[in-house]
Amino acid sequence: MTSGPDLAPTLPPAGTPVPAPDPALVEAARERLGGLATPAGALGRLGDLAVWVAATQGAVPPAPIERVRAVVLAGDHGVSDHGVSAYPKAITGAMVRTFVAGRAGVSVLARQHGVTVRVLDLGVEEDLADLDPAVREFKVRAGSAPIHLQDALTVGEARRAMAVGAMIADQEIAAGAQLLVSGDMGIGNTTPAAALIAASLGLPAEAVTGRGTGVDDAGLAHKTAIVQQALDRVGDRADDPVVTLQALGSADLTASATFLARAAHAGVPVVLDGVISVAAALVAERLAPGAAAWFVAGHRSTEPGQAIALEKLGLEPVLDLGMRLGEGSGAVAAVPLIRSAGLLLADMALLADLLP
Numbered sequence: 001m002t003s004g005p006d007l008a009p010t011l012p013p014a015g016t017p018v019p020a021p022d023p024a025l026v027e028a029a030r031e032r033l034g035g036l037a038t039p040a041g042a043l044g045r046l047g048d049l050a051v052w053v054a055a056t057q058g059a060v061p062p063a064p065i066e067r068v069r070a071v072v073l074a075g076d077h078g079v080s081d082h083g084v085s086a087y088p089k090a091i092t093g094a095m096v097r098t099f100v101a102g103r104a105g106v107s108v109l110a111r112q113h114g115v116t117v118r119v120l121d122l123g124v125e126e127d128l129a130d131l132d133p134a135v136r137e138f139k140v141r142a143g144s145a146p147i148h149l150q151d152a153l154t155v156g157e158a159r160r161a162m163a164v165g166a167m168i169a170d171q172e173i174a175a176g177a178q179l180l181v182s183g184d185m186g187i188g189n190t191t192p193a194a195a196l197i198a199a200s201l202g203l204p205a206e207a208v209t210g211r212g213t214g215v216d217d218a219g220l221a222h223k224t225a226i227v228q229q230a231l232d233r234v235g236d237r238a239d240d241p242v243v244t245l246q247a248l249g250s251a252d253l254t255a256s257a258t259f260l261a262r263a264a265h266a267g268v269p270v271v272l273d274g275v276i277s278v279a280a281a282l283v284a285e286r287l288a289p290g291a292a293a294w295f296v297a298g299h300r301s302t303e304p305g306q307a308i309a310l311e312k313l314g315l316e317p318v319l320d321l322g323m324r325l326g327e328g329s330g331a332v333a334a335v336p337l338i339r340s341a342g343l344l345l346a347d348m349a350l351l352a353d354l355l356p
């Protein structure tokens, strides 16, 4: 099977490179940073972030980042019936209702930092008919198949999830997003995330599988075996990034990958979150080489696969707080620092202005 353009009609064909931010602007941002009224390099990583903000905005000095929009894609995972999570599947739908009520962890952080949160059901097992139909507008299927036994999605479902992810990015960009956040919700989702990372990097399950919501040692051994079984089942079909998503992902992870690829193609920067968001980013980089230049890593989660994938993408996390929540929470927590970095580059005095 190949990943022809027909599998993602609203995205450029898989493998189409993403243009990097304008090197002249990167240079201009570095030059301005070097001229600020600080000792050379004194802003540390905030200085690097400031250059990224300016480069991805295409403006030196950068504009204040006012419109930050987080999208939380929700879905269930067939593997969660096979002992891979410390929590039951019923949590997924309950948490979607909690996002809608504005009471999830990410909702609280987002309110604090003026970030909008949009939650969408891409593949939750419950029908969630009590919620606003807009939440279910892009639903691809109820749940996904257990990846160690079967492909997560049919080819048609994968195609739809890919189109939907790109469409959601387009909608958020049209709504004026200057910065996007990719979040996720779904019990069991750290298992397909680990599988996507292992398959993308050619690593064994053992290297990337973590405890997720907190499985014990026996649970971790079992979860690792499930991820390895999934990798062995799919074999070299995973050489193709679209098949990787279809066979080892889920509707929400597939849509996350194309959401990210689309944002990068459109030149809109994104803050990545934990292992699910970063697994999707790794596949987005395969779909759209160069996409990672448009991403910043919000935080380092405790999942080993996330750290490995971030390194591969060349991204160093803004925060390292031992968080392992997902939902976009670690990304939203980093937003104030990203905003501050841009403002420093825009509003600080230049050393040349201080001295006669």
Ligand SMILES: Cc1cc2ncn([C@H]3O[C@H](COP(=O)(O)O)[C@@H](O)[C@H]3O)c2cc1C
Binding pocket: 084, 085, 086, 087, 091, 095, 184, 185, 186, 187, 188, 189, 190, 191, 211, 212, 213, 214, 325, 326, 327
């Ligand atoms: C109450 C609750 C809220 C959450 N919010 C995000 N997750 C996170 O934990 C789950 C992934 O871990 P695993 O693969 O071990 O199931 C996902 O739902 C993820 O979004 C939550 C998990 C729970 C229990």
Ligand SMILES: O=C(O)c1cccnc1
Binding pocket: 190, 211, 212, 213, 273, 274, 275, 276, 277, 301, 302, 303, 306, 323, 324, 325, 326, 327
């Ligand atoms: O890294 C994450 O995002 C994560 C870790 C554990 C559970 N849910 C999410």
